[in-house]
Amino acid sequence: MNEQRSAWEAALKWLERADRSEAELSNYLASKGYSEAEVHEVLLKVKKFNYINNHNLKARLEAHLSSQLSGPLKIQEHLTKRGLDAEIESPPGQAEALQLLNKKFVSIRLTQDPKKIARAARFLAAKGYTEEDIEQAIQAFFTQIDW
Numbered sequence: 001m002n003e004q005r006s007a008w009e010a011a012l013k014w015l016e017r018a019d020r021s022e023a024e025l026s027n028y029l030a031s032k033g034y035s036e037a038e039v040h041e042v043l044l045k046v047k048k049f050n051y052i053n054n055h056n057l058k059a060r061l062e063a064h065l066s067s068q069l070s071g072p073l074k075i076q077e078h079l080t081k082r083g084l085d086a087e088i089e090s091p092p093g094q095a096e097a098l099q100l101l102n103k104k105f106v107s108i109r110l111t112q113d114p115k116k117i118a119r120a121a122r123f124l125a126a127k128g129y130t131e132e133d134i135e136q137a138i139q140a141f142f143t144q145i146d147w
Contacts, residue, residue, distance in 0.1 A: 006034075007029055007032075007034045007038045007039070007041075007042050008042055008045065010028075010029060010032055010034070011025060011028075011029060011042045011046060012051075014028055015046065015051055015052070019052075019057050019060070020052060020057075021052070021054050021057055021082045021083040021084050022043055022047070022052055022054055022083065023082070023083020023084075024082060024083055025042075025043065025046065025052060026039050026043060027083075029042060054084055054085075057082070057084065058079060058084045058085065061075075061078065061079060061082065061084070062075060062079070062088060062089070065078060066092055066096075069092070069096050069099060069100045069103075069127065070092070070127055070128050071092055071096070071097065071124070071127045071128030071129035071130065071133065072088055072091035072092055072093075072128060072129070072130060072133075073128035073129065073130060074127060074128020075088055075091070075092075075128065076088060076128075077128065092129070092133075093133050094132075094133045094136040094137050094140070096129075096133075097124050097127075097129045097133045097134060097136075097137035098137040098140050098141055100123075100124065100127060100137075101120055101124070101137055101138075101141040102141070104120075104123065105120050105123075105141070108120070109141065109142070109143075110142075111142070112142075117138060117142055120138060120141070120142075121134050121138055124137060124138075
């Protein structure tokens with residue numbers, strides 16, 4: 001019984017620092033040497049008290065990353081790393097990519113320099129946008145270019 005309390009206390013101590021997913025808490029407790037049964041019991045208990053809620057955590061992370069204009073691929077990667085369902089309800093697309101270009105590359109808007117255009121495309125790719133979104137945003141942003 002003392003070990004179970006110890007697993008419970010370890011879980012609470014770790015959860016007080018930040019929101020975690022079930023998978024993260026499970027992995028953490030397993031890495032601390034707690035048995036599978038102890039981990040399962042603690043997970044049931046934290047869910048009962050609503051200390052962990054994967055659905056709410058996913059919604060908050062998705063909203064936060066979207067507000068930073070992260071693309072759908074980056075959001076999915078982050079959710080997967082946290083052990084959450086990676087399906088996004090309303091993925092960012094061309095409009096968000098175009099907004100990001102307007103924010104970051106306004107000074108080169110009328111350029112026809114392929115290196116600067118490629119730099120803008122790489123920037124969007126690093127932010128996690130799909131190829132189609134990048135292509136459409138680049139075409140809309142660099143309006144003077146014949147595609």
